[in-house]
Amino acid sequence: MNVFQICNDTSDAIEFFPPQSLYLKPIARLNISVQLPQMKLPGKTISNWEVMEKLKNMTKPEEFIVLKVSKSTLEFIRFEAEIENKSKLPSVIARLDTRTIKLSGFSELLKIRAAEAKIPYPTRHAWNSYFRDARNMNEMKPGERPDTIHINNLPCRWFATKQDKTKGNDIPSEYLFRKVFEVFGEVRCVDIPLADPYRNKMKTHLSGMKTFSFEKDLSFEGYVQFKEYICFVK
Structure with missing residues (x-):
């Protein structure tokens, strides 16, 4: 797996060490949880891909540089996501948090919760x-x-x-x-x-x-x- 990401937005980059042209860029990470409906029919499944596409459409024009499932249960799917610019994180969260999406084959609306993620680093x-x-x-x-x-x-x-x-x-x-x-x-x-x-x-x-x-x-x-x-x- 490639550990490097291409950086297209450098507007929030902070000068770190000019002789080597090194800059620091704030991490803009959020957690997204989607509440799942009760599965009343055996064999019926939720498409993670469809959920992710719905989330991507809701955040436009901003784009996720990372969007992956971090936990999946019968009650919810949790995603870990990142965008390029931290200053735009509040607006992205506002477009998602407490909103709902509808999936094909399900009559119930799925509720979304979104919040800025804590960086996994010792305090x-x-x-x-x-x-x-x-x-x-x-x-x-x-x-x-x-x-x-x-x-x-x-x-x-x-x-x-x-x-x-x-x-x-x-x-x-x-x-x-x-x-x-x-x-x-x-x-x-x-x-x-x-x-x-x-x-x-x-x-x-x-x-x-x-x-x-x-x-x-x-x-x-x-x-x-x-x-x-x-x-x-x-």
Whole structure:
């Protein structure tokens, strides 16, 4: 599965690291639930495709860049969706929430609920609680406090040097990786398992590398450890 998405709307992009032409773009994600009618006739089914087409038509002229079923029961279907521009999220939700749709073969109207989705990322309270309550950890020591971030699915080409790109080598540079994240503060160390020629010879639980994937030559994962907690929080 391709982990990259084409970005057509850059109006809400935020400058991140100009030397590498890197920008940050807010995630515009929403959850959509469609209440299903009671199935009175055996063998009668709901078409997820038809429901999705109805939802797409209701949000025009905005388009979903992601629309997929996240949960399906006898009572409802839940979709996870994304649009390109977060500023347009309220209007998209307004077009869907508390509205109804009608499916072919069913007399009942299906009610829709829509709301902005929470991004699945640990909160400041969660990581502070974890390290505070963890045994055998000293918050005064690096690595035993919230100071390290793990990022995956980064495009290799974005972090490759110009010299390597010229040679057709898109291995990410740890130097560039460090420079990019120094915009948040002083970095203690970085690690890119893919850039280590010896890492793939190590056992998986020691190497920090994931098992094979078709995107392994296109994307990478990296670790950044900051010197100060305040840099990590940023």
